Amino acid sequence: MLSKKAIFLFNKLDHFFEGNRDENLFLTFFRVGVSLVAMIEIASLGVDLHLFFSLSETLIPQELMYLESGYFKYFDPFYQFLENYGLTGYFYYVSISAYFLSLFFLLIGLFTRYSAVISLILQVIIFRSFVPFNYGYDYFLTMSLFYCVVFPVGKYSSADSEIFNLKNNLYFNYRRVLQLHLAIAYFFSGIAKALDSGWWNGRSVWNALASIDNLFYSFSPFILAITGIATVFLELTYSFWVMNSATRKYVIIAIVLMHASIAITMGLYAFSSIMIVWNIAAYGNLLEKNESIYVETS
Amino acid sequence: MKKRLFILLFSVHLLLVFFQALWATIDSYWIYHYNESPYVPVLIHLKQNSHTELYYLMSGINTGYGFYGIKASSEKYLKVTFLDSSENVLKSDRYFGLSTSNGVSRLKGFASYLANHIGETEKMIEIDTSSVSSENLQEIIQFRKEYISKVLKWLGKNEASNISNCVSYKVDLLTIVPESDRQFNTKPKLYVIQKGYFPVQ
Numbered sequence: 346m347l348s349k350k351a352i353f354l355f356n357k358l359d360h361f362f363e364g365n366r367d368e369n370l371f372l373t374f375f376r377v378g379v380s381l382v383a384m385i386e387i388a389s390l391g392v393d394l395h396l397f398f399s400l401s402e403t404l405i406p407q408e409l410m411y412l413e414s415g416y417f418k419y420f421d422p423f424y425q426f427l428e429n430y431g432l433t434g435y436f437y438y439v440s441i442s443a444y445f446l447s448l449f450f451l452l453i454g455l456f457t458r459y460s461a462v463i464s465l466i467l468q469v470i471i472f473r474s475f476v477p478f479n480y481g482y483d484y485f486l487t488m489s490l491f492y493c494v495v496f497p498v499g500k501y502s503s504a505d506s507e508i509f510n511l512k513n514n515l516y517f518n519y520r521r522v523l524q525l526h527l528a529i530a531y532f533f534s535g536i537a538k539a540l541d542s543g544w545w546n547g548r549s550v551w552n553a554l555a556s557i558d559n560l561f562y563s564f565s566p567f568i569l570a571i572t573g574i575a576t577v578f579l580e581l582t583y584s585f586w587v588m589n590s591a592t593r594k595y596v597i598i599a600i601v602l603m604h605a606s607i608a609i610t611m612g613l614y615a616f617s618s619i620m621i622v623w624n625i626a627a628y629g630n631l632l633e634k635n636e637s638i639y640v641e642t643s
Numbered sequence: 644m645k646k647r648l649f650i651l652l653f654s655v656h657l658l659l660v661f662f663q664a665l666w667a668t669i670d671s672y673w674i675y676h677y678n679e680s681p682y683v684p685v686l687i688h689l690k691q692n693s694h695t696e697l698y699y700l701m702s703g704i705n706t707g708y709g710f711y712g713i714k715a716s717s718e719k720y721l722k723v724t725f726l727d728s729s730e731n732v733l734k735s736d737r738y739f740g741l742s743t744s745n746g747v748s749r750l751k752g753f754a755s756y757l758a759n760h761i762g763e764t765e766k767m768i769e770i771d772t773s774s775v776s777s778e779n780l781q782e783i784i785q786f787r788k789e790y791i792s793k794v795l796k797w798l799g800k801n802e803a804s805n806i807s808n809c810v811s812y813k814v815d816l817l818t819i820v821p822e823s824d825r826q827f828n829t830k831p832k833l834y835v836i837q838k839g840y841f842p843v844q
Contacts, residue, residue, distance in 0.1 A: 358650050386745065393746030396739070404739055404750075405797040413760075413790065415700065469701060477756040478749040487703025495652075517649045525657050530708040533664035540672055541713045549715035555819055555831050556718045562831050612748050 362518045369501040370631040371520045376498035378622035379489040380452040383464070386482070386615040387445060394441065397475040400434045407474055414476045423470075440467055451493060454503020461493035482616035489619060492523065523627040528584035531600075535581030544573040554610055561610060579603060587628050597628050659695065660704050666690040667707025675713050678766055717819040719754035720833070723799040725809045733809055739798060757816055758836050761791060795839035803843045813840045 365371075387394070395402045403410070411420050427433045444467040450460035468490055472483045492498075496519045499505040543549030547569025554561040579599055586596040601621050608617035625631075666686050673681040691699045699705040724735040741747050764787040771780055795814040803812040816837040 355647075355650070358654060359646070362646070362650055362653070389745045390743060393741045393743045396741060396746065397749070405794050409790075409794060409797065415696065415705070419700075465701065473700075475749075478753045480749070480752045481706070484703045484706040487701075489703075491702040516646045522653050522657065526660055529657070529661050529664050533668050533708045537668050537671065537707075537713050540668075541715070543715060552715045552717040552819075557720075557819070557831060557833065562829075612744055615745065 362521055364516045365518045365520060367631050368515050368518065368520060371523075371626055372496060372498045372500060373502040374629075374631060375489075375496070375523070375622070375626040376454065376457070376493060376503070377452060378626060379486070379493060379619070380448045380464075382615065382618045382622055383468070383486055383490070384445065384448045384452065385618075386486075387441075387448075389615070397478055398437065398441070398471055400437050403475070410475045410477055411473065414473070416473045416476060420470075420474065440471055443467060444471060451498075454499040454505050455508075457499025457503055457505050458494065458497075461490060461498070465490040465494055480613070480616065482613070482619055485616070485619045485623070488526070489623070492519075496522075520627060523623065524587075527623055527627050528587065531580045531583040535577055535579075535583070538573075538577045539581055544577050546570055547573045549573060550576070559610075576603065593628055594630070597624055600624055656702070656704075659689070659699070662686060662689040663691060663699070663704055663706075664708050668713075671707060671713045678770075716755060716758070717831075718751060719758045719819075719836070720817040721750065721754045721757075721798065722815045722817060723802070723812055724815075725799070725803055725806050725812045727808045728810045730811075733806055736802075740802065754816060757791060757794065758818060760787065761816070761837055764788060764791075791837060792839060795837070796841050799841065803841075809843055811840065811842045813838060 396404050408424070411417055424433065427436050444464065447460045447463040447467065450456055451464055465487065469487060472479055497515070500511050505511060538544040541549055543552065547566055550569045550573045551562070551564070583596060583600060586592040601624060604617040604620045608614045669683065670680055673679065691705055720737055721739070722735060722737050723739065725733045727733055738747060739750065741750055764784060767780060767784050771784060799812040799814050803809050815835050817833045818836050819831040820834060
């Protein structure tokens, strides 16, 4: 009886993860989108990066940054090892260049899986070395690079596919993984907001927006309350609307607008960009455009 | 066979994502309302633990998804003021040499981190004074206080030594007065959460 149920469940999952015909566009879009956002983000940190990650110029000593985090037990022996062999200064200098180069290789799809592995490891080491200065973007980038490692993102429209003549057969719907991950993320984000009265009366929106450096503090309480309720509603119901093909387009537009607003009002450009990449990769109609091009050329 | 393996791998991965999100939501709600982490028998084994930790760290799923969720906090700032021997202000700065918007955003996040750290330490002190606490808790409280003090000291140290006539500096951790206390349409006021005063050595 139990094994029958297990087989039934497995068959359901097998059907759910059935390969899709727009999988190649999804994999290409995800690889290019993630690597581009990561490259632009680290470039935008440019002249300030040494204040977060360097041998002796950081705002506070590097070890104080990760001392209280879960990364300490991994980083402490790692940095001790570098110290013992006199490699610390060299590592800080090389790791940034190697990270940027591996992202570039990932972008063009050259030695894609190796590039993704190196990018992921270096991203974790570099950014978690100043973990109290991290925010949602850094975690989403780690997840994105992890998916670039486990998904065959270099199979299409890549240098690898040109050089190594890769087979174009895919039996697994990788897009489903991203779709479910996003649905879980928004649902729990919506739950967390719904449990806070501040999101229903606009106070939390004010807290998130108001700064002594901008004028958002002067928004009327009515607008703040509407914005708060709309955000809760959108995040909480995102998973339901986005599964329905009739409402998918509208909810994706709404969520992209929400992230664009976050970028503009709170200055979290990298976070918004990576979320928009995830949304379009997971639910955007990547195939439609391709088909219309096909019709025109035929 | 390969597909079956993928189904198994990604099903487990998504289950971990689900349980981490569920746990993070319950945990933050419980801590905010009841000042302690909940004990949920089954979930406690499925959340990040010593067996799954490395996977969580490398896949990036060691995060909650309550972006600005339960109790969104108001903006926090750090400010350093350099003083001469007569306590006159030589220079004051909120950006600590950061010049990019990305860097400044991260500094604000760090200020929030410090404010949360101080808030959690205060809660620990409350527990410490309201019950017979262990020596361990007292050590943790002392460690956390010293951590904040060290961080504030380091934040202004390098620049202070480069300013002639600077004999001391102070670093303030500031927050916007919460929305509930504000007058509508007036610029938000700031108050000091923590301050540190340090001589230039």
